[in-house]
Amino acid sequence: MVNILTLIDPDEYSSKVHLVLKDAEEISSKTVYVSLNKTYNSLTEQLKDKGIDFSKITFIDTITATIIEPKPIQNCVYIESSDNFKDLQNCILNTVKTNSADLLVFDSLSSLTTYKESDEIVKFMKILLASLSINGCSAILTCLKDDEHLPLINKIKLLVNKTINLG
């Protein structure tokens, strides 16, 4: 299993995440995408506009249900507990197992800092990546490349196989 940390410039964030998802469609047979900062509807509208196929992606949307009552959609799981790491982890692992996913895209570490301190995030990621590995699933973690997130980035780098600077 390969775990990759991708660092993205805040000004190019959306377009680079789209590229990550485009690559995910090509390299993985089934992807689970965790969104902590975009609703499912908003994200899939953007992907449609960019002509990116998302038929092999199952989404975990941690935003919509915190704001409105979401309409059930087959390829999306809604949760409203991104500040509860145990629930988030269970949801991710269940979705990965149910869909036999071989790739998780986690968007993003930066958003997690809204809810938790970096040490807690590192601990959560360490457990999550180990559990994914047991289930045959690789991971791409996205993070904003800025000074604010540098301490977290430096710690997460130690957990992954590779760090890619997406500009």
Next chain:
Amino acid sequence: MKMSKLMIVDDNHDIAKTLKLIVEKQGHTTDISHDGKEFLSKVAMYKPNLVLLDVMMPGLTTKEILADMKQKKLGKIKIILVTVVRFSDDELNLLKKENNVVDYITKPFDLRDFVSRVKKQL
């Protein structure tokens, strides 16, 4: 110029202070809360003309905050969501229809655009 009262709700202290500076420079008075619980404990007393509400905060969700306001008969208070979260047009329309969400400003925002959109609601 008419002076208004605004409540700023954002868990990021730097952003909250920045919004406060911008809004007070326009001649309005402000109150800052850093989570939904703190905001709800003050909103009935403060009686704001407008609330600038962040969406991703620890503690109460936006849905819980809006529901509590409705329950306390404060659902008429105008709310602008100021957030990094991206919504679809349908979701935004639903928020506007079911709550008194009058606008949605994405972070990072353009200062002049922010000032003009706040002014429009006062």
